[in-house]
Amino acid sequence: MSALEIVNIRKTYGDVETLKGIEIALESGEFLVLLGSSGCGKSTLLNIIAGLAEATSGDVRIGGRSVLGVHPKDRDIAMVFQSYALYPNLTVHRNIGFGLEMRKVPAAERDQAVREAAKLLQIENLLERKPSQLSGGQRQRVAIGRALVRKPEVFLFDEPLSNLDAKLRMEMRTELKRLHQMLKTTVVYVTHDQIEAMTLATRIAVMRDGRIEQLGTPSEIYDRPATLYVATFVGAPPMNLLNVRVHGGQLQIDGSDTVLPLPDGLETRPKDRQKLIIGIRPEAFRLGSSELMIPAKCEVAELTGPELVVTAFAGTQRIMASLPPRTALENGRPLTLSFDREAIHLFDAESGLRL
Numbered sequence: 001m002s003a004l005e006i007v008n009i010r011k012t013y014g015d016v017e018t019l020k021g022i023e024i025a026l027e028s029g030e031f032l033v034l035l036g037s038s039g040c041g042k043s044t045l046l047n048i049i050a051g052l053a054e055a056t057s058g059d060v061r062i063g064g065r066s067v068l069g070v071h072p073k074d075r076d077i078a079m080v081f082q083s084y085a086l087y088p089n090l091t092v093h094r095n096i097g098f099g100l101e102m103r104k105v106p107a108a109e110r111d112q113a114v115r116e117a118a119k120l121l122q123i124e125n126l127l128e129r130k131p132s133q134l135s136g137g138q139r140q141r142v143a144i145g146r147a148l149v150r151k152p153e154v155f156l157f158d159e160p161l162s163n164l165d166a167k168l169r170m171e172m173r174t175e176l177k178r179l180h181q182m183l184k185t186t187v188v189y190v191t192h193d194q195i196e197a198m199t200l201a202t203r204i205a206v207m208r209d210g211r212i213e214q215l216g217t218p219s220e221i222y223d224r225p226a227t228l229y230v231a232t233f234v235g236a237p238p239m240n241l242l243n244v245r246v247h248g249g250q251l252q253i254d255g256s257d258t259v260l261p262l263p264d265g266l267e268t269r270p271k272d273r274q275k276l277i278i279g280i281r282p283e284a285f286r287l288g289s290s291e292l293m294i295p296a297k298c299e300v301a302e303l304t305g306p307e308l309v310v311t312a313f314a315g316t317q318r319i320m321a322s323l324p325p326r327t328a329l330e331n332g333r334p335l336t337l338s339f340d341r342e343a344i345h346l347f348d349a350e351s352g353l354r355l
């Protein structure tokens with residue numbers, strides 16, 4: 001039995017369809033990240049799971065039971081929002097235990113649950129403070145603690161780290177991962193941050209315009225993106241996309257003399273003269289000649305610390321390469337970018353679908 005099933009969910013606001021038939025089944029203990037740019041429908045889907053919004057059609061099942069028409073508090077879920085929505089006048093202890101208090105859970109039992117959650121989150125020493133006496137990260141922990149004590153079937157997170165600064169964000173990300181590994185609860189987590197998605201998820205649903213563009217493990221999404229959209233959404237700098245044309249069983253890069261072989265294991269064989277897009281990740285390049293290479297001209301080299309990000313031109317097309325930091329390069333000089341056959345991703349130029 002799935003912990004959470006989302007069955008053909010559609011949502012229409014006026015005459016605009018915001019969700020266009022979403023289908024996901026989650027096993028118990030999975031960490032699903034809904035990833036997509038602003039407005040793609042992530043929050044709407046999360047709110048429908050939570051019961052804060054109503055679907056136009058479709059079904060949501062939690063622990064095998066349809067929850068349509070069931071009040072949010074009776075859905076066996078707990079939600080953590082971007083704004084932590086703590087009660088300013090209550091102590092951390094009462095904030096964490098508030099849901100239990102509302103359910104008339106006896107004080108001793110409540111206290112034990114609050115202390116357990118606080119221990120997991122390493123905020124035991126803060127239980128008597130008020131939210132105003134806490135840092136952003138500590139407040140976020142309290143908000144998570146409040147969800148933890150309810151021991152729900154499914155946790156829902158709506159961009160919980162987006163109000164934190166970069167360093168704290170990274171710390172809390174690791175903290176969430178540690179918690180999930182320990183508690184093995186089922187999670188649905190909304191973000192537009194691809195690093196958060198890659199590091200936290202057991203599966204990622206890349207959403208675009210109310211649809212799921214690809215649903216897969218982080219490595220499936222990264223290593224075998226199903227569409228051009230997914231290919232460029234995950235990875236930084238983004239995957240290089242070069243226009244090519246099939247010519248005598250080979251790929252001719254537009255605006256350059258370079259010819260590359262067709263990669264192995266294509267699901268669809270391209271037709272002669274078909275317009276394709278070849279994708280190569282910046283980190284797949286190395287300097288020097290090999291069987292597969294693209295001659296290019298270095299335009300700009302930027303040292304970020306851990307890597308040297310090079311912007312170059314292959315004929316008229318721009319390429320970015322992430323190289324080791326101590327690579328010696330001169331602006332305006334020619335360079336040869338090599339890569340392995342497995343590094344080649346091929347997409348149809350019109351449909352954007354992977355071949």
Ligand SMILES: Nc1ncnc2c1ncn2[C@@H]1O[C@H](COP(=O)(O)OP(=O)(O)OP(=O)(O)O)[C@@H](O)[C@H]1O
Nearest residue numbers: 013014018036037038039040041042043044045192
């Ligand atoms: N109550 C509403 N009435 C009308 N349109 C809405 C309503 N709520 C959301 N929408 C629209 O539905 C679409 C999806 O919104 P949603 O908030 O789910 O996107 P999102 O992917 O979560 O974006 P963000 O990352 O910016 O929060 C948007 O175009 C939004 O304007």
